[in-house]
Amino acid sequence: MENKPIARALRLLSQLMELHEVNPFKIKSIANAAFKVDKLPFPLAGKTVSELEKIDGIGKSLAAKIAELLATGTMTELQEMLAQTPDGVIEMMGIKGIGPKKVAIIWKELGIENVGELYYACNENRLIEAKGFGLKTQEEIIKVLEFRMAGNGKFLYAQVVKEVKALMEEIRGIFPDALKHIAGEFRRRSPIISEVVIVVGSLNQEIAYQALAELDTLKNVTLSGTHISAELNNGLLVDIICVDKANYYYELFINTGDTEHVDAVLARINTPLELPETEELIYQKAGLAWMPAELREGKSFIEKAAADNLPTLISYHDLKGTLHNHSTWSDGVNTLEEIALYCRDELKLEYLGISDHSKSAFYAKGLSIERVLQQHEEIDHLNKKLEGFHIFKGIESDILNDGSLDYPDEILKRFDFIVASIHANLKMQADKATARLIKAIENRYTTILGHPTGRLLLSRKGYDIDHKKVIDACAANNVVIEINSNPLRLDLDWRWHQYALDKGVMLSINPDAHRNAGFHDMYYGINVARKGGLTKDMCLNALSITEVTEVFKKKREGR
Structure with a gap:
């Protein structure tokens, strides 16, 4: 083995130790050794442990590790560290501009475990407020990730x-x-x-x-x-x-x-x-x-x-409102009033459905029950203040591991509508994922099933589900399915739109916007909705404010 792979192995070990917050003196010792090994004018291969010990910057402990590496091709301590670390987290450590300390924050505090999730989080502006990050760092990470994504030619x-x-x-x-x-x-x-x-x-x-x-x-x-x-x-x-x-x-x-x-x-x-x-x-x-x-x-x-029976495909101008959006109450960039004015004055929409994250989404400042009630007070105030526009009270409620929603019924019933989505425990078998979704769909308060597979295009496959069973459950329980318009998601996949429509399930083209510019993602949602054959009469947010109000009312009343 040449010196460079030895140096790389030592460097990786020091980075993993820093990630897992091992003794800082030990980390510094191994990192220094990695640097020195890389610059040595002679090979380490073939040297005895006693010879290795005498080399400046190595010493007894590191000599044993290098000897083990030369003999076996790896180090026990390195393998133990790798076993404790998700593969996606290790991949993130290779991204220019973020070292082990920042990766530790991304992983342990924000709950992000792979590059795809990191890219999505950057597009949601989730890194800006994290310790040690800022807008400039976030923008640099986006550039690096987009370059990596382009490497596969897609x-x-x-x-x-x-x-x-x-x-x-x-x-x-x-x-x-x-x-x-x-x-x-x-x-x-x-x-x-x-x-x-x-x-x-x-x-x-x-x-x-x-x-x-x-x-x-x-x-x-x-x-x-x-x-x-x-x-x-x-x-x-x-x-x-x-x-x-x-x-x-x-x-x-x-x-x-x-x-x-x-x-x-x-x-x-x-x-x-x-x-x-x-x-x-x-x-x-x-x-x-x-x-x-x-x-x-x-x-x-x-x-x-x-049969001359092609659908009249929906267009962007058919949309009357926007549902599934985030404000500064959770992890959004704009205030409720800023969002409402933008949707009314710039996008010429009739209504906004605000659906900030629920309490389990701690990484996104999910709303406690107390903060839900406070937000509802602000919405009531804005609805009195704003002319020709209405804000619906919604929430993106996390679907918990057992399929239940993230609040008790006495809180769920206070919302006009609920987007039920999975954000945690994504590594599920198809039967478990399907059962989890169906239980959430059967909750009487679930209005919209959000991004059904959790996929991130070119980054994360998403969990496997039995699409037919999930769509059938939505049909039986009068639940709308989201077409999440974020270009990374576009989930529900367009190949399943016709099956849903044939079952009488409405779809909703939701931007999942975390800033005002994100509302324009509805163009990409329209693209895939057209590929799936969606018509405006089967799109929830193409309904007028009167019609969508009635849909929400019937759902809450169990009709």
């Missing part, structure tokens, strides 16, 4: 939307008279993007290649036949397809839908397709109504298109 839609639209503007300048459109995953509004595909109705590939190669927004630009390949500066792959104008709409069609969808449509065409002048003509030849790009994944909506 990006959240929300991460790249600005860059993709900026690239499209530049392409419009290069091809002012050509047909051009974004296709692929981005046009389908997929939550995760691995490549941006753009179809251009022009055969001037060489001219386009020269112009694109000079753009500051692209790198590694290459030309191969009709394809110009490149990368955005963040590493996202780009494929620009230059085709004859006569083939444009066919190429746009086959490069928009996924393979299963395109094959299913083309299989229905029995006559020569020739050169379609629009995408609509392709679907018409297949005996189908034209399908919005969001629905072009798989065959789920093919039969509805054949």
Whole structure:
């Protein structure tokens, strides 16, 4: 074994000791030894324990550890420390800008156990008030984590939307008279993007290649036949397809839908397709109504298109209010009044459902019963003060390990609505997770099931559940299911929306906003709601204030 891996092992041991608050003198001794071992001009391998002891900065105790490492490839003390530490916490220690002391706060005080949860917490502004952190540190951590997430070649839609639209503007300048459109995953509004595909109705590939190669927004630009390949500066792959104008709409069609969808449509065409002048003509030849790009994944909506029974997809402007939001009462950045005024005056909404964290969420300043009552007094005051707007009293109640909610019934009944969510003990088997959710759903006060699987896209898989059993329970108990619009969540997954809608379960496009800017995440919720075929009449927060008030009233009365 060379000196560098020995130094790394000692450094990791010192960091874990600091994380677990071992004797600081011992930590300093091992950290110093790691530094010195890394700089030694001779190898340690092959030396006896007595020889190791004589090396400056090592000594008797460390010599034994190094000898054990050289003999076995590890150290007993290191293995014991690793066994006490979640893998995700160890991974966090490798993040630039946060050392063991900060990781200890993140883990032990904020309850965060992996990189995905840390990224989500940063986006919730949860690190700002933690000891030793601040806005600048939080922003630096976000940058590092986003760079790490990009390393796998996949990006959240929300991460790249600005860059993709900026690239499209530049392409419009290069091809002012050509047909051009974004296709692929981005046009389908997929939550995760691995490549941006753009179809251009022009055969001037060489001219386009020269112009694109000079753009500051692209790198590694290459030309191969009709394809110009490149990368955005963040590493996202780009494929620009230059085709004859006569083939444009066919190429746009086959490069928009996924393979299963395109094959299913083309299989229905029995006559020569020739050169379609629009995408609509392709679907018409297949005996189908034209399908919005969001629905072009798989065959789920093919039969509805054949029966001319496609849903009229919800749009952002259909939303009348916003539910599941956090204020300074828990871990939000803005006050209740600031949020209400922003929603009324900037977003032109009719109502706000405030649902701060419940008492078990200590890491997010969850509300004690006394603070719940105090918040309700403020809401009553604001509802008298604000004209043309209403604040509903809600809470995001933690679903406890046994499936019960986080307050007694006499407190739960005081709320207008309750979002029931799991935030702790996420490492559950599917049967346990399902049973836990169903018990919460069966609670007479549960109005909305929040982010059902707890997933964080590109970061955390989330717990497995039996989706059908959970959705069936929501149908039986008149519980709405959330589409959490945070770009990291987008949970309930769009693939289950139709099953829920077919069962008569309403969905709610909730931003889970922790600051005013977070309300715009509802755009991403709309994206996946459209992919799932949601219509405005089945979206809770597309109801008018009168209609949603009646929904809440019926739920509280058990109707």
